[in-house]
Amino acid sequence: MxxxxxxxxxxxxxxxxxxxxxxxxxxxxxxxxxxxxxxxxxxxxxxxxxxxxxxxxxxxxxxxxxxxxxxxxxxxxxxxxxxxxxxxxxxxxxxxxxxxxxxxxxxxxxxxxxxxxxxxxxxxxxxxxxxxxxxxxxxxxxxxxxxxxxxxxxxxxxxxxxxxxxxxxxxxxGGGSTPVFADVQPQRWIKVSVNAAWNATTALTTCDDANYLRSSPIAEPVVRNIMQEVGLIASADGYPDVISDAVIERDLERPKSRLATGGKEPSMLTDVRHGRPMDVEAILGNTLRIGQKHGVKTPCLEMLYALAKARNFAIAPDETWVPIARHD
Amino acid sequence: MxxxxxxxxxxxxxxxxxxxxxxxxxxxxxxxxxxxxxxxxxxxxxxxxxxxxxxxxxxxxxxxxxxxxxxxxxxxxxxxxxxxxxxxxxxxxxxxxxxxxxxxxxxxxxxxxxxxxxxxxxxxxxxxxxxxxxxxxxxxxxxxxxxxxxxxxxxxxxxxxxxxxxxxxxxxxGGGSTPVFADVQPQRWIKVSVNAAWNATTALTTCDDANYLRSSPIAEPVVRNIMQEVGLIASADGYPDVISDAVIERDLERPKSRLATGGKEPSMLTDVRHGRPMDVEAILGNTLRIGQKHGVKTPCLEMLYALAKARNFAIAPDETWVPIARHD
The missing domain is CATH 3.40.50.720 (NAD(P)-binding Rossmann-like Domain)
Structure with a gap:
């Protein structure tokens, strides 16, 4: 056993x-x-x-x-x-x-x-x-x-x-589905693109994925753009064509299908709802550092990272946090 | 009188x-x-x-x-x-x-x-x-x-x-300071770049401006980038060189000076704190629509707009909001 x-x-x-x-x-x-x-x-x-x-x-x-x-x-x-x-x-x-x-x-x-x-x-x-x-x-x-x-x-x-x-x-x-890959890193990059697209966006907006998609016509193009930026970094890191347009569209189908049934709350949103700091480094920080190493420009990922870091700072301020100014 | x-x-x-x-x-x-x-x-x-x-x-x-x-x-x-x-x-x-x-x-x-x-x-x-x-x-x-x-x-x-x-x-x-401009639109564009940079970022992160700047080394480059994107749109709309690098650095000095004294809470952050929807269209929506008219690409502004719209949707959901799926 x-x-x-x-x-x-x-x-x-x-x-x-x-x-x-x-x-x-x-x-x-x-x-x-x-x-x-x-x-x-x-x-x-x-x-x-x-x-x-x-x-x-x-x-x-x-x-x-x-x-x-x-x-x-x-x-x-x-x-x-x-x-x-x-x-x-x-x-x-x-x-x-x-x-x-x-x-x-x-x-x-x-x-x-x-x-x-x-x-x-x-x-x-x-x-x-x-x-x-x-x-x-x-x-x-x-x-x-x-x-x-x-x-x-x-x-x-x-x-x-x-x-x-x-x-x-x-x-x-046990009823699970666990394929073994000779190299699982391409799969990991694809998942990172999904996580980067959904985790911070939903956490910052406090919309689950389906409600985020519903919130404005630009919501979907923006998550697509994030996934494409992760694709640029994956390509530069030796995994070209992994986060292809077809893969992006396939992975967008999942949250889009939830428009009919009710959305999903990614873990970062659950964290924010419970006042816990998000796991910003594993998904966004590490991805950006790999991109930086290769000189890849990814302005949206950078902004997401900065916003998520700041959200974390507000959730779990350390001794460097200073209250806003008062003038009385 | x-x-x-x-x-x-x-x-x-x-x-x-x-x-x-x-x-x-x-x-x-x-x-x-x-x-x-x-x-x-x-x-x-x-x-x-x-x-x-x-x-x-x-x-x-x-x-x-x-x-x-x-x-x-x-x-x-x-x-x-x-x-x-x-x-x-x-x-x-x-x-x-x-x-x-x-x-x-x-x-x-x-x-x-x-x-x-x-x-x-x-x-x-x-x-x-x-x-x-x-x-x-x-x-x-x-x-x-x-x-x-x-x-x-x-x-x-x-x-x-x-x-x-x-x-x-x-x-x-009455003790005020109110200069009259022959054309005040350049001044308005400059202010829009400041508002675009700070209002949504602080509202989404619930950090006042100084604490936002403190939250990570990338925080400042990200707001600078937003201001530059507004500058691209202003230029395309007939106001080139208004949001110059020098103007951006000057306008960044104000929040940076508050690192020493305690930050300021922009109105959008106050709105979010009080559970009120933010004024997203006047600053971000209108700016993006002008950019779109001229075919200007501003991925960071687009993302900020999408995030702010979604945050508003969560704050003031209408009848299209659907609760997350339950499976029991």
Missing amino acids: ARVCVFGAGGVGCVYAYILHEAGCSVTAVCRTNYQAVKDNGILIRSKIFGRQQFKPTTVQSVSEAVQHGPFDYLLVCSKAFPGTAAMMKEAVTPGKTAIVLAQNGIGGEDEYARLYPENTIISGVVYLPVTQVEPGVVEHGPLERFEIGTYPPDAPSTAKAQAQTLSDLFKA | ARVCVFGAGGVGCVYAYILHEAGCSVTAVCRTNYQAVKDNGILIRSKIFGRQQFKPTTVQSVSEAVQHGPFDYLLVCSKAFPGTAAMMKEAVTPGKTAIVLAQNGIGGEDEYARLYPENTIISGVVYLPVTQVEPGVVEHGPLERFEIGTYPPDAPSTAKAQAQTLSDLFKA
Whole structure:
């Protein structure tokens, strides 16, 4: 029986824990804010694909506490990709054994793990899973579940490739859809273009994706333009023609289809609604830095990044924040 | 004694009412949300320039109610430039007598008034007045007061020019600073570039201008870029070299100087904080439409407009808003 540790039991973590639980894995979920709710009542998933499902993983509050349920074959990192997250996993990673699976948005996040865990397989994952944790331990899941994976780097040894295939098989056994790619970076770039287009725009406007599209005739051209700018950077970074016009139109169909059924709230919007800072660096910051390295001009991405950084500053001001001037 | 009607007693309306009151004018203020407070206690201005000043204009709740205190020599429109505002003024405008003074941001707002009031002088005004109404009838005012005016159109008859000069003299008598320009449109374009740069960015991020600048190293280049895009449109519309690099740097000095003293909250941010829709069309919408007419590409302005429109949609959703999908 494969032992899996799921770090970060938000919307994505809960659904992946469910799939691997269905596959017969021993699943340990490291919960933070929803710890008590999950410990008491387990996880409830209301899914367009899986229906209404309730289950109880082994529930712990920290990586240290998870260790007793290991050693783990897989560590699924489903938390946000804040810098410094990699180091927090140390105790759950058995050198030479645990494959670290990054179920995170953004680009360039694997480096930190590869450096810290040189003896472990790194599996890079691209998540398509419209989920919202509507209350602690309760997750709404829309009509899409696709987890694209591949080893990092793409030319990893065959043992690593085998671990990726086994993970794919486990997901399949649990009802999931997890294709393995020889090089998953093109898939990652495509997802970054989607995230860049929707996450910050919805978070800044507090419109879900469908209502954003409804808000003005220029709303759609603007997100298309953002995706094209990400495409320019991907091209300059060695992935030309990945974010093609056809791919952009295909990826715009998803949110557009939600005009009929009600929209989806991307995670950054959920963060803003709950007064939490957004994961700006993984998606926008890293993308812009790669673009800068290649001298690519992307004014819209730059503006989005600046606006999202400022929004974060207002959400979580540090000691440099100064109140507005008063003259009385 | 000149009779003046001030429509819209927000921050700008209160300070201009004060200046004209000081000049000895009979001032009638049309108040909306702050009517009761102003009627009971008058207006209190806490100003870096005028000090602490309290006074009581004739306070009315509507244009109809104002009429009994006319006929007016000047009607100062200090409300936001929402489409349709012009028609609301009808009763306060005596044909052939009342000069309509637009103390509003944005570009192209004069047309509607010129069409509706062909027998009246239109005076276009560009407002530099860092004000915030902190509670009903109480206005904080920073260290700048400049009201640039000129007839609309610039080649108006000499009687109109004389009315503009008289208004300038009245402001001067009341302690104000109101230069008259032969053509005030270049001044208006400059102000539009400032408003475009700061209003939507601060409203979307909920950072005042100084904290926005503090939020990331890219914050300043992004606002500079917005101003340059407005400059491209102004150039295409017959005002080349108006929004020059030197003008942009000069206008960036104001918010940058507030890094030391505490920032200013532009009106759009105040609107968002109070759950009111922003005046998106006057500044961003009209500017973009002029750019479109000339085929000017301004991706950052387009994105700002789309984001601001969507933010407005979330603030004041109409019947087309659809809640996010639920799957239970």
